[in-house]
Amino acid sequence: MPDLPPVNLTSVTSRPLHAVLLPPADAPGRMLEALAAALDGTGPAILPLDPSLPPARLAALLDAFAPSAIESPEGRERYAAAPSGAGPAPGVGAGTALVIATSGSTGRPKGTELSAAALVASARASLRRIGAGRGERWLCCLPAFHIAGIQVLVRSLLSGTEPVVAGRLEPGTLAASGCAHVAVVPTQLRRLVDAGDDLSAVSTILLGGAAPGAGLVRAARAAGGRVVTTYGMSETSGGCVYDGVPLDGVSVDIGADGRIRVAGPVLFSGYRLRPDLTAGARDGRWFVTSDLGSIGPAGELVVRGRADDVINTGGEKVVAAEVEAVLGTCAGVREAAVVGRPDPEWGEVVTAVVVPSDPSAPPLLADVRAHVRARLPACAAPAALLIVPEMPMLPSGKPDRAALRARTA
Numbered sequence: 001m002p003d004l005p006p007v008n009l010t011s012v013t014s015r016p017l018h019a020v021l022l023p024p025a026d027a028p029g030r031m032l033e034a035l036a037a038a039l040d041g042t043g044p045a046i047l048p049l050d051p052s053l054p055p056a057r058l059a060a061l062l063d064a065f066a067p068s069a070i071e072s073p074e075g076r077e078r079y080a081a082a083p084s085g086a087g088p089a090p091g092v093g094a095g096t097a098l099v100i101a102t103s104g105s106t107g108r109p110k111g112t113e114l115s116a117a118a119l120v121a122s123a124r125a126s127l128r129r130i131g132a133g134r135g136e137r138w139l140c141c142l143p144a145f146h147i148a149g150i151q152v153l154v155r156s157l158l159s160g161t162e163p164v165v166a167g168r169l170e171p172g173t174l175a176a177s178g179c180a181h182v183a184v185v186p187t188q189l190r191r192l193v194d195a196g197d198d199l200s201a202v203s204t205i206l207l208g209g210a211a212p213g214a215g216l217v218r219a220a221r222a223a224g225g226r227v228v229t230t231y232g233m234s235e236t237s238g239g240c241v242y243d244g245v246p247l248d249g250v251s252v253d254i255g256a257d258g259r260i261r262v263a264g265p266v267l268f269s270g271y272r273l274r275p276d277l278t279a280g281a282r283d284g285r286w287f288v289t290s291d292l293g294s295i296g297p298a299g300e301l302v303v304r305g306r307a308d309d310v311i312n313t314g315g316e317k318v319v320a321a322e323v324e325a326v327l328g329t330c331a332g333v334r335e336a337a338v339v340g341r342p343d344p345e346w347g348e349v350v351t352a353v354v355v356p357s358d359p360s361a362p363p364l365l366a367d368v369r370a371h372v373r374a375r376l377p378a379c380a381a382p383a384a385l386l387i388v389p390e391m392p393m394l395p396s397g398k399p400d401r402a403a404l405r406a407r408t409a
Contacts, residue, residue, distance in 0.1 A: 014090075014093075015044055015091050015093070015094060016045070016067075016068045016069065017044060017067045017068060017091060017092050017096075017099060018044045018046055018067055018071050018076070019047045019048075019049055019062060019067040019071065020047065020049065021051040022144075024143060024144065024165060024167055025165060025167070027140050027153065028163050028165055031144050032156070032163070034071065035150065035153050038098060038116070039116045039119065039154070041116070044068075044069075045099065047067050047098075047100075048100070048144055048145040048150065049145055064111065065109070065111045065273070067079050092113060093113065093269055095269070096115055096116075097114060097116040097119060098113075098114045099113050100145075100146070100147050110274065110277060112272075113270050113272055114147075115269050117265065118266050120154065121237070122151065122237035122238055122239075123151060123158050124158060125240075125247035125250070126155060126206075126247065127158060127159065128248065129242050130181065130242075132180065132181055134159055136179075136180035137156070137180060138152050138155055138159070138161070138163045138164070138180075139152075139166060139174065139177045139179040139182040139202070141166040141167075141169040141182065143395055146395070147232075147233070148183055148209060150238075164178070164179050169184065174197065175201035177202075181202060181205075182202050182205055182206070183205075183208065184207055184397075185207070185208065185398070186209065186210050186212040187335075187393055187397055193216065193220050194334075196223070197223070199220055199223045199225030202226075203226060204226050205220065205225045205226060206228050207220075207228065207229050208229070208231065209398055210398045210399065211303065211324065212229060217229060229242070229244075230242055231303055234268065235268040235287055235289075236268070240262060240264070243300075244298075244302070246264070247266070249264045250266060252295075254293055257307075258304075259289055259291065259292060260292070260301070261286040261287065263285045263286050268287070290306055290307050290308060291303055291306055291307065292306070292307050303321070305322060306320075306321065311340035313350055313383075315347075318340075318350055318377075321338075323350065323376065324338050326372050326376055327352060327368065330363060330371040331363065332361065332363035333356065333363055334355045334357045335355040335391050336352060336354050337391060337401070338351065338353070339401060339404045341405070341409060342409065350382045350384075351382060351386065352368055352382035352384070352385050353391070354368070354386070354387055355387075355389065355391055359389065362387045363385075365382065365384070365385040368381075369382060369383075386407065
C-alpha cells in the first residue's frame, strides 16, 4: 500500500470549539472541510451534532459543551451561553480536533475530546490493517456526528479522496457507489443480506457499533462480503480491534473486574469540562471501558457485553449480549435484544425482544428457552418473550435499550 500523506498538526496554544450542525448530504463538502481544518490546525476544533435533534436536547448539549460558535447551513453564529451561567467556557486543548457527544448509562451527555494525532493514528492503522490504498474511495452511510462516520471522513482525507454519501443504504447502493470500502452497523448489513445484495461489490465491509451475532457475519461472508468486525468507541477514536486483534500500536487487557482496558495512541484526551469523569475512566495509560471481555485461546479479544447490561435475576448475573448472541442462532429469529424487566420476586427477569424471520410464524417462548438453555446456564434462558415488527434503534445503529425496557415493563 502506498504511503499516505502526512497531516500537518499546526502548533497552537488554545483552540476555539465550534458546534457543526450540518445535514448528512454536506459530509463530503462543508463537514469534510471543517474536519480537515480541525486536523491540520488551520481551523477550530469541531463538535458535530445531529441537526434533527429536538430543540431541548440540542440546547442541553450546547449548554453542556459550551462551543464558542455554531456552524449550520445558514452560516456561522456566535454561541453566547455558558454552562450553568459561570461565564465564558474555555477553549479546548491545543491538540484537540474533535469533540464527540456521547451519553453514559445515566443519559448525561459526555463530550469525548479527541486529538488530531489520535484520529490520524486510528485512521492510518485502519487503512494499513485492511490494505486500503491511496485513491480508494469510501462509502459514507453513517452519521458524521458519530465517531464511525467521522472516521470514514478521516480515512478519506488520508486516502486523498472524497467520500460518497448514501443517505440510506439500500440494495444496490454498494455496487452503484463505485467505492472500495464501507463502514456499517449490524442493522444495515442485515437488510442487505436479507435482500440478497451482492456484498462483493466492495473490497471491505467494516462492521461495528453493536454486537452483530455470528449468524449475520456468516451470512454476509457467504454473500461475498469481506466483513471485518470491529470493536471500539468514541474514546478509542472508533474501532481499535479488528476481528479480535488490536490495531498496530493498540494494547488490550482485561482488568480484575472483567472490564476491557485499552491503551495506545488512539485514546481520547478527556471529557469536555468534566475532569471528574476523565479521572474515573483512566487508570494510568489505560482507558477502562464499560464492557466485559476475555482473551480467547488464540489471543483474540472476546467481548461479552456491557457491564451495565448485566441482568441480576434471582441472585444470578446474566450478560445480555451473550444471550443475544445465542438467540441470533435460534430458528425463526431475525434480530434479538435482551433486557431485564423489573420483577418483585426475581429482581429482574430475562426478557427477549425478537424480530421474527417470518412474522406469520414467530418463535415460541418454549423454543427460545430450550435453545438458550442448551448453550448457556439455565438462568440465562428468557422468562418472557416480546415479538416486535422491528427493533427500535438509536441513530448510532445500536438497539434503543431504554425504549425496549419501556416496552417490556
